[in-house]
Structure formats: structure tokens, C-alpha cells
Amino acid sequence: MKTDIILAGVGGQGILSIAAVIGFAAVENNLYLKQSEVHGMSQRGGDVQSHMRLSGEPVFSDLIPYGNADLIIAVEPMEALRHLPWLSDNGWLVVNSNPYINIPDYPPVEDLIKEIMKIKNSILIDADTVAKDCGSVKSANMVILGASSPHLDLPCESLENGIRRLFASKGEKIVELNLKAFRAGRSFSGSSNKLA
Amino acid sequence: MTKIVPWSVKIGYYYVFVKKRYFMQKLLLLGDEAIAQAAIDAGISGMYAYPGTPSTEIMEYIQRSHTAAMEGIVCKWSSNEKTAMESALGMSYAGKRALAAMKHVGLNVAADAFINSAITGVNGGLVIVAADDPSMHSSQNEQDSRFYGKFAFVPVFEPSNQQEAYDMVFDAFEMSEKYSVPVLMRITTRLAHSRASITTINPLPQKNFSLPSDSKRFILMPAIARERFKTVLDNYEKFPLENRLEKYNSFRDSTYRRLGIIACGIAYNYLMENFFAKELSFPVLKITTYPFSRDIINDIKYRCKEILVLEEGYPFVEELLRGLPDEDKKIYGRMDGALPRTGELNPDIVASALGIKVKKVLSPPAIVKNRPPSFCKGCGHADMFNAVKEAIEPYHLKGVFSDIGCYTLAALPPYNCINSCVEMGASVTMAVGAADAGLFPSVAVIGDSTFTHSGMPGLLDAVAKKSPVTIIIADNMTTGMTGGQESNATGRLENICTGIGVAPEHVRTIVPLRKNHEENVRIMREEFEFRGPSVIIASRECIQTASRRKKDGKTEHQNESENEN
Numbered sequence: 001m002k003t004d005i006i007l008a009g010v011g012g013q014g015i016l017s018i019a020a021v022i023g024f025a026a027v028e029n030n031l032y033l034k035q036s037e038v039h040g041m042s043q044r045g046g047d048v049q050s051h052m053r054l055s056g057e058p059v060f061s062d063l064i065p066y067g068n069a070d071l072i073i074a075v076e077p078m079e080a081l082r083h084l085p086w087l088s089d090n091g092w093l094v095v096n097s098n099p100y101i102n103i104p105d106y107p108p109v110e111d112l113i114k115e116i117m118k119i120k121n122s123i124l125i126d127a128d129t130v131a132k133d134c135g136s137v138k139s140a141n142m143v144i145l146g147a148s149s150p151h152l153d154l155p156c157e158s159l160e161n162g163i164r165r166l167f168a169s170k171g172e173k174i175v176e177l178n179l180k181a182f183r184a185g186r187s188f189s190g191s192s193n194k195l196a
Numbered sequence: 197m198t199k200i201v202p203w204s205v206k207i208g209y210y211y212v213f214v215k216k217r218y219f220m221q222k223l224l225l226l227g228d229e230a231i232a233q234a235a236i237d238a239g240i241s242g243m244y245a246y247p248g249t250p251s252t253e254i255m256e257y258i259q260r261s262h263t264a265a266m267e268g269i270v271c272k273w274s275s276n277e278k279t280a281m282e283s284a285l286g287m288s289y290a291g292k293r294a295l296a297a298m299k300h301v302g303l304n305v306a307a308d309a310f311i312n313s314a315i316t317g318v319n320g321g322l323v324i325v326a327a328d329d330p331s332m333h334s335s336q337n338e339q340d341s342r343f344y345g346k347f348a349f350v351p352v353f354e355p356s357n358q359q360e361a362y363d364m365v366f367d368a369f370e371m372s373e374k375y376s377v378p379v380l381m382r383i384t385t386r387l388a389h390s391r392a393s394i395t396t397i398n399p400l401p402q403k404n405f406s407l408p409s410d411s412k413r414f415i416l417m418p419a420i421a422r423e424r425f426k427t428v429l430d431n432y433e434k435f436p437l438e439n440r441l442e443k444y445n446s447f448r449d450s451t452y453r454r455l456g457i458i459a460c461g462i463a464y465n466y467l468m469e470n471f472f473a474k475e476l477s478f479p480v481l482k483i484t485t486y487p488f489s490r491d492i493i494n495d496i497k498y499r500c501k502e503i504l505v506l507e508e509g510y511p512f513v514e515e516l517l518r519g520l521p522d523e524d525k526k527i528y529g530r531m532d533g534a535l536p537r538t539g540e541l542n543p544d545i546v547a548s549a550l551g552i553k554v555k556k557v558l559s560p561p562a563i564v565k566n567r568p569p570s571f572c573k574g575c576g577h578a579d580m581f582n583a584v585k586e587a588i589e590p591y592h593l594k595g596v597f598s599d600i601g602c603y604t605l606a607a608l609p610p611y612n613c614i615n616s617c618v619e620m621g622a623s624v625t626m627a628v629g630a631a632d633a634g635l636f637p638s639v640a641v642i643g644d645s646t647f648t649h650s651g652m653p654g655l656l657d658a659v660a661k662k663s664p665v666t667i668i669i670a671d672n673m674t675t676g677m678t679g680g681q682e683s684n685a686t687g688r689l690e691n692i693c694t695g696i697g698v699a700p701e702h703v704r705t706i707v708p709l710r711k712n713h714e715e716n717v718r719i720m721r722e723e724f725e726f727r728g729p730s731v732i733i734a735s736r737e738c739i740q741t742a743s744r745r746k747k748d749g750k751t752e753h754q755n756e757s758e759n760e761n
Contacts (some may be wrong), residue, residue, distance in 0.1 A: 002486070008569065023391070027224060036390035037226075040249030040334030041677065044602060046569035051390075061469035062390035065543040067557035078565070084558040102570060104609075107563040113562045 002057070004064045007050040009075040009102045011043040017166060018073060018145050019050050021067070024162030025154045026054045034059040045102050047079055052093045054153070054192070073148045075127075075141060075164075076100045077112040086194040093119050094189075095150040096140060097173035123147055123189055130184050146185025149166050216470070225257075227387035230358045230394050231325055232257035234365030237399040240271035241292035241320075244280035247678035248299030249334040250388035251327035255297060256681070267402065275676075275684045276620070277302035278651040281309040281324065285378075288322040289414060291406035293369055298611035299324040300339050305620065305650065307344070315416055315424050317376035321369035321406040325381045327570045328386050330509050331539035334385075336600070336619070337647075340509035340539065345380045345486055349432040351441055352401040352486040353381045354461040358392040360444065360484065366397070368441040374440075375431045386540065387462050402521050444484045447495050447669055452477045456500030457550075458493075460484065460513055461505035462541075469543040470552055483760055493517070497525065500535075504549060504677040505529035546702035562640050577670055578737035580708035580716075581606045584641065584668065585613045591637060595669075597630070599623040599651075601643035602676045614641065621650025627665040628658050637662060637666060637724035643683035644671040652696060659697035666723045669693075672738035680741040691732045691748065702730035709736065 005022065009015040012126060019035055026033045031054045038048040051064045066085050072079030072093045080095040095116055099109050116122050127143040134143070140161060149159055163182055167175045218361070225233060232254045235243065245255040258264045270287075274280035277385040284296035298306060302668040303326045310324060326341035334612075343353035355361035361383065368379040388508055413424055435441055445623045456479045459467045464482045481496045496503065497517075503525065514529035528534035534549045535541065547554055571578045581603070584596060598604060598614035599622060602626045606614045615627055623640035631638035642651050647669050658665050669689055675681040685692070694701045704723060716734075723730040 011569065012572075023224065025392070032393070033224065034390055034392045036386055038333070038681070039253070039389050041569050042333070043679075044569035044572060044605065044677075045567075047567040059392070060465040061543045062386045062392075062465065063542045065469065065547070067555045077565070079561075081564045082560050087558055103565060103567055105565050107565060113564050116561065119558075131203050 001053040001070065003053075004069045005052040005054070005152075006064065006069045006072045006083050006086050007052060007074075008072060008079040009048060010079060010102065011038075011046050011048045011112060013100065014141055015048065015050055015073075015075055017050055018141050019076075020054060020056050020166050021142075021145060021159060022054070022152065022154070022167050023163035025152075025158035028158045028161060029154060031055060032059050034062050036062045041065045047082060050081075057196075058063045062069050064072075071148060071151050073144060075144055077109065077116060077124075081112060081115055089117070091121065092148070093122040094144060095122065096144050096152070097124050098126065098128045098140075111148065124169065125185065125188055127185065130188065131181050134181045134184055139178050142178045142181040143185035143188075146182040147189040149182070149186050150189050153166050197567045210231055214471040221396065222393050224391055225358060225395050226253055226389060226391050227355070227358050227361050227383055228253035228327070228389070229257045230355050231365055231381065233394075233396065234362040235295045235323070236261060236264050236267070236269065237396060238321075238366050238369045239293055239402045240269060240295050240298075241402050241441075242282045242284065242287045243295045243297065244274050244287075245297040245674045246272075246274050246277050246280055246302060248277075248302045248327070248683045249678055250329060250385045251297045251299045251302070251325060252277055252678045252681065253388070254295075254325060260401045263399075273681055273684065274504045274633040276305035277315055278309055278510045280414045281306035283310065283311045284324070285316070285318070288320040288378075289411075289618065290320065290350065290409060291408075292320040293322075294320060294404045295323050295325065297327070299335065300326050300328040300341050301335060301337065302326070303341055303344055304339075307330045308346065309732070312350045312416060313378045314350050314428055315421055316414045317424065317427075318378055319376070319406070320403050321372035323365065323372060323377040323381060324378055326400045328382060328384045330384055330510055335337070336507045336617070338423050338509065340512055341382045342486060342509065342512045345382070348356070348378075348380075349428050351438075353379065353441075353444070354484050354486070355381070355383060355387065356462050356464045356482070356484055357688050358387065358390070358459040361387065362396070364444065364484075368731065370624060371438065372438045375434075377428070377431060382461070384462060384484040384540065385542040432487065436487050436662065442489070445483045445488055447492055448476070448482075449499070450477055450479045452587045453479060453499050453501075455502045456481070456496040456505060456506060458483060458496065458505045458507075458513060458517075460505075460507040463508050463546070466541050467506055467545040470550060472546050498732070502526040502528065506535070506546055506549070509562065513592045525665070545557050552620050566610055566697055569605060569685075570600070570608065574739045576672060576708040576734070576739070577606070579710055579713070579736075580613075580641075580668070580670055581613055583708065583712075583713055583716040583720060584639070585611065586713075588613070588637070588639065590721075591635075591724070593639075596639040596641050597626045597652050598751065599641070599642040600677075601646050601670070602672075603641060603643055603670045606641075617757070620646050621654055623658060624654030624665075624667055626650045627667070628654065628661070628663045630664050631663050636664065638664065639666045639668065639724065642671065643676070644669055644689060645675040645683040648683070648685040648692070655693065655698070655729070655731070656696050662728050663702050664727045664729070666726075666732065667718070668732045668734055671733050671735040672741075673735070674738045674741045675713045676738045676740065680738060680744065689733050689735075702726055702728065702729070703733070705733045705735055707736055716719045
């Protein structure tokens, strides 16, 4: 088993919380893991990415080669497209449709959506709205993780355990909220693969 | 099988409960954290550092560690890398193990202390971590610290993965004490900031306080230094055969010997990535410690007609191999274009150097725009630069001298109002020099932590020569760019500046808020017009640390903050 995942977003959007949950789940399943992160200047509103590699065998490179990612999880539409060179032929692109606009020349969102729809295995989800319906827009990352989960070679229970561990210190209410968001994302992926 | 303990589990508690003998445990750690954990386990009594990407997390890990707290390991940030290096040497002098860590350019600041510590030698083990940043993800150059190791005649460890990083720290301390030599550990961004699981070994106790029996060697007067230098050189000859270095270098032969590959540090991973689950059909020499013996190079040199050298950073080994003039052997590497001359390596670059066909991949559509970093929403620096921009306008200046930190982002639109960012503290003294040449007004913008790192001597220069400069200290009460570490400047700036000799009436404090804009512009212009050294402290807490503090429910810092925009 080997899964290469690119997590993409903008500094401050919290992609590492998604990485942490996957990390917990991978550890629970005794997988080898390497996960590289971006620290430093780019964290100030620049584009950030994390390369995450899970495998039954030892992992060598901390970086994923181009065209090898089984999954790109993007919490922002333009950042999804930036990382296309890593997507493998049969890889999946899971994207939050809500843009993070902090540059003056941000392209029209419809154009970005059009480009995302061109990718054969893409899941576009309005994670912010789904999260809001679950109780807090802050859990949008868990919605996206849920939407990605059918394409992660990890048991769903392990991911839920990961969420429990990540949010344990914040109390049962927050844990439940995030689990709800995760499940909503997962059922979205199960029902329809594309956002109208 | 050992159990994996995730990074969030406070490992310190284990340590207590199993009575100082933790069993081998697996931890999921960043490369930086693996080094920190190893240093704790190797029995350090103190760590000294100044924050700098990608090295910062080493100190942060020790500061968070319960074990370190219970063991009383000293772990407060130093004012700069030089003071960190010197304090570490002092702790070593007193017989205890010490770790110093810094980013690659930090080693420039610490270089005087570092190189001379090789001459004095050490008492307790002394290990210095230099975290290099090839591709300059968060730095102004991509210098390769291995050259510093050679320059100072000290052993260098260059781990290829997180486990090696952990293991090597133990050998580094042992070597340091065996040869009375400081030992350099060189890592790069990808290792520093990538997580993997590591297996720990039983921790060692701290060393006892014990002053050196031959303390004269710490007095580097010429007669003593000359003697010491001979010992240093003698030892350097012995290092290649030292088991603690040698065991990390390995040669794997192959019957197919057209091309031999030398892979250093993490470049080895990128090589192996291309042969995942396939037989490696080249003789491969993996190098992770320096200096290495001539013999291991000869093994591959005599077997193979051609050699490809893979190394992260400068062509350090490649240059050794090529010699002058190049021998007839064909050598590929960064110097002949087989690999790019600059920037970090990755599996794809290594694949193309090996002649492996890279598959066709998608490219980002043209509508994808660059997203450079920018000031956080509500950042005080933004309000400060709006005032600076307006204050310098009548003088037809395009910008001011600046320095290393978040405020360097004023180089980008919509601010475009800094002219320089060179190295820590340079803004102050460049302003002094430019004023000497006739620039008026000569203005520097420097962060609070950068000012106490290296700006203070420059301000003393300005005072001594009554230089007409205005130093604006962007005081966000933290070391912001690296993630909000404690700044030694906090609460001390006014006293420091008047203490250095700036007239108290020309040390002004402003609060960079939009509502104070007009007043701040006026104060700046007043000080520009003063024909002597003046300081403006623009003081407002970093928006990031402020919001973290609010979340943690701690008490209010001194300034109000403005959360609008």
C-alpha cells in the first residue's frame, strides 16, 4: 500500500490539521509516514503545501515526484490548480470551492472552477457552507478531509479516531462538531462527485 | 514491535513513570525535533539558539519538553547566534554537554566563535546544528555549511533521514568529547521540516560540573593557539578512520559499473526514490559524514568509468573529485549541468540526471497567479509603513534601509518602500554609511528582535559619530517571522537606546495604528529633520501572538490592537 498526498492551501488556512488527522490514522495502522511542511516566510499568506506519503514500505524521499500524487487535497481552488503537476493519471483532486482572495489579480472564481472540472477525477465541495450547516465554518477542513476520505487507503474509523485525538483538548462539543463535519464531507463524496 | 507514540503525546510523562529508563519508543518527529529529542536523550544541560528558519523547531521542542524541564535543561533564546555559540562553549568549558543551533546564515554571525572553538577545543561535548536552506525558501542565500566544517577542521554529520539525525547526535557528542572538538551537524530544509517516525534509545544522564584540567587552551594567545592548531590538524587527519563517522558512509557495489553514484545526505533519498522496489543497478556510495577517507572514494573511482555526484547545496564533494585539472574520468554533477547549479534537489531532478524518462504531467493553467506572502490582516507593520511612505514623500525618496523579518514584506506592493534587506542589523549601519555619503534623510527600519540581535553596535556607531540617521524600530514584541518566539528586546528598547547614548528627547515611541497616522507621520518627519541620531520605536504587539494569547486567555499586553481592515 502506498498513498502520496499533496495538501495545498494558503498560509494560515490550517492544512496541517488535515495532515495531523491523516498522520494519526496512518500511525494507528502501522504505516510508514513522511510528511514535509512549509515553515517560515510563506506562512504569511503565501501559498503553502505539505507532501504526505504513507506506505507499507519505508519511504525514502520527503518530496513526492511529479505525476505521483494519488490525491491532492486543496482547501482553496487556485491552490488546487497550482499543484496539478503532481497529480497522477488516476489521482483525485478534492477542492474547497471557496476562494481565499488576498492578491489583487486573483482570477475569476468561475474560471478556476471550469479548470477544476476539466480534471477527470475531481470533487468540488462548498466546504464552508457544509461546515456552517454542521455548526461552524471553522470545521471546513474536516469537511474536505471527509470528502477526500473515500480516496484515502485508511479505515474511516481511524480517521475519526484521529479527529478525536486532534480536538480532544478542546472538549467533547468541538470533537462532535468536527466529526459531524467529517461525516458530512464523506457523504457528499459518496452521493455526488461534482458540485453543480 | 514497539508502539508508535504520536507527536502530540507528551513524552515527558513516560520518562518519569518508567523511572528514567524509557524503553525504545517510536515517535513521529520533524527532523528538527528528532535532533532536539536526541540532544535531550544524550544528556545535554543546555541549548542555545536564535530563531531562524529552518532551525527554529529544535529549540521550541526542547522548550515544550517535560523531560527537559524536569532535567533543568537551560533553553532560553539567545540574543543572536554568536552569543548562543559562545554560551554553549561556556557550558562545555564547565564540563557539560551543550547544543547550539542556527540557520545557515546564523553560522556567519557565530563564525568567529565557531571557528575559534575548534582551536580551544571543548570540555563537555559541544554540537552545533546548522540548518541550510537550499532554494532559499526563507533565506537570502543558499550557502552550504559543510564548507564551514572544513574551514574550522571539525567533523560534520549530514543525516539523510530523521532516524539518522537522531542517532548521529549521540555519536556527535561522543566524538566531541573524545577529540575535544566541536562537531557540526548540517541539515537542510526538507529534513528539518519533514516528519517521520524515529526509534529512541535509552537516555544518558547529564555530565557533572567539571572544569577543564588544561584550561590554558581556552586562552588563544598566539603561542598557545599555534600549539593547539597542530593538535587540531592532527585530529582532522584521524577523523576519516574514526568509527563514529565512518559507519554512516556505505558503499554498495553492483556488477553494472558504467556509472557510479555518490549520494550525500538527503540526496540519497531522491536516488532511492527512483528505484523504489527495483534493483539498483549502479555502485552507490552514500556519504553522510565528513571528512571521509580517500579509500571509499577510490572504491568507486577505480570501478566506474563515470561518476554522478548528487548533493544538496554546493558541489562540495564534486569539486574534491574533479580536482584541478579535471582527470580524464567523466564526472557529472552540478558543475557540468547534469544537475542544476542552484536550488534544492528532488526525485525528478535526480531522475533526469540518471537518464530516467520523466513522465508527462499536467501543468497549472495560465490563470493561476503567484501568491506571495503578505502582512497579516491587522498587522502593525502595515500601518507603520503607510506612515513611513508618507513621511519620506517630500524628500523624493523611494524607500528606506531595512532588515530581516516580517517587515521585509514592505518590499512588495502596495508598499514598495524598502531599499535593502541584506543581513541582520545591516539597515542601521547602511543608513550610517549612506548618511556619510550625503543621503538625507537616512532612515532604517529594523525589527525589535533584529535590533537586539545585531543592530545595537550599529546604533553605537551612529551615536559616536553623531550621524544624522533615524532608526525606526518596528517593535511587535516578538520574533515574528519565525513564529513568535520571545524577543530579548521586549520592554527594554527605550533604555537600550538611551543607554547607548541617543538623546532621550530623540527616542520617541509611537503606536502604529491607523487612527494615529497623522501624528506618526509628523513625529517621523520631526526626527528626520534632526541632524543627529534618533530612534522611533513603533510599538504594537504582533497580531499573531496577540490572537494566540487571547485564545490562551493570558493577560493583555501593553498595547491595544486594532482588528479591522
